[in-house]
Amino acid sequence: MSQSFNHVLIHGVGLLGASLGLALKKHRLAHTITGVGRANSPSLSIAQSRHAIDHASTDLASAVPAADLVILCTPIRQFPAAFQTLAPALRPGTIVTDVGSTKSDVCRWASELLPPHVHFIGSHPMAGSEKSGPQAARDNLYHNAVCLLCPPASAESQPAFARIRHLWSTLGMRLIELMPDVHDRWVATISHLPHAVAFALVNAASHEPKMLEAVAGGFLDTTRVASSDVSMWTDIFLTNRAAVLASLDVFSADLAALRDAIAAENEPALRDILTRAKRSRDDLLARRQAAGLSIRSPHTPPSKDAE
């Protein structure tokens, strides 16, 4: 069986969907791509003019039967409605995957709503940007990043799982397989928590707006993801609620330890807390650089004063 797909349907042609279209074409993984989006948004026409998709449709149901791969790239809470629309229209053997940031709800919805004769593989490419929309799309958004994948339970879906692994690998991603509940716990800590913290940091610094005029790179980088899409992050926080709350509590305890050391002027404790954090992050960067993984978000606007 060829590893490329004949007709890929991308539902949602924002940053992730349009970047995926560009990447699938660059790597010849899709012969034809249909993008499905809303009628009242310019995204479809932007994605088409950027050649991220070949065909544009505003009707998911009518676009489905042609597809041998369907990729959901909308905000997560639109997935149940999409699964219900897909269910009667999917041909047997069609593969369905997604790029959603949580996996427990998504995999449960898929098992409840999709027919048994299709194969759902939960994917979470750990790539993105605080920018949104197909205008920010790039064909290497997924390159040198990690993709988290949830292996399907059934034996019949293993070939489909192999094809999806091949797809993300070909786009330059490093694959990690893990169960939906483990996935959600991990991303709550390594992705959703930093976003929550960034949103709160901006709000904390905005009570006295004059202060913002004096910020430097530390503030700008620490809060970069607070410029992310609001609908997407509302969805993520609510669909991964329990794990996000747990990670917020772990973080609050670590921040309280730092606060206590400052309050008590306990220099050895303070130095120990900072040293642990610095070592952990420096070691992480060294491992990523050795593995060829990116060590910063790729969407760096060119700096005027970069050397």
Added chain:
Amino acid sequence: MSQSFNHVLIHGVGLLGASLGLALKKHRLAHTITGVGRANSPSLSIAQSRHAIDHASTDLASAVPAADLVILCTPIRQFPAAFQTLAPALRPGTIVTDVGSTKSDVCRWASELLPPHVHFIGSHPMAGSEKSGPQAARDNLYHNAVCLLCPPASAESQPAFARIRHLWSTLGMRLIELMPDVHDRWVATISHLPHAVAFALVNAASHEPKMLEAVAGGFLDTTRVASSDVSMWTDIFLTNRAAVLASLDVFSADLAALRDAIAAENEPALRDILTRAKRSRDDLLARRQAAGLSIRSPHTPPSKDAE
């Protein structure tokens, strides 16, 4: 009076001091630069080999008399000892400034320890990096960033203040004048708080180290400054203790509001919190871009997959 200096003494030739040496030479603001550092560190020889300084000395007292400008670039808590060493050796009219991240303690120490016949101007160039040492120095580190300055109280120090303003302006900095207590409150929120949060974020994600293998740009950028120098940040947190504690409490309240909205599945409240943060940050970026200020830390390692 010429705006450039005949003999500049830079005490501390790490990232900030060595970058300052390179920048002063590039802009012809200093005829001769002597760097003072520790005997048991390679920094002095690295700074000299990079031509950030002309002369290297390990004895502050003997290097002082030649200087018409002294710039303190060591960790802040070494300032009192430096002021004591400087006091008997400074010629009348010499200007003393610094690059320290807090100003209340620093300005008080200067007024208590320096003789009245010299001029102390508290400076805080809001530039830096998570990297440290003269090997990371660059002649444009200060370019397109903000410099916070504390105006001296005495009329006799106004010409010195004008020369220091000219110095930072010539290096490409935008100046904001404010009193030491206001300075310390501002930087507690816009600089020290993001650093505290970044250190705590890394520690929170390091309880289960396997998770770190799956991080993406969001985590890496949000925690960039957790790779900063431990001694420098121990000093900063302890010398700006009260303001840092207050800003941590404001942040904790903003984070608790976000947590509460997630816990209560209060979508309108959650959306409002995220929208306020996104708008505030997006507006800030737009203002900075319009003003030609950098919108990201300059120390971006070249990304392999950048377009």
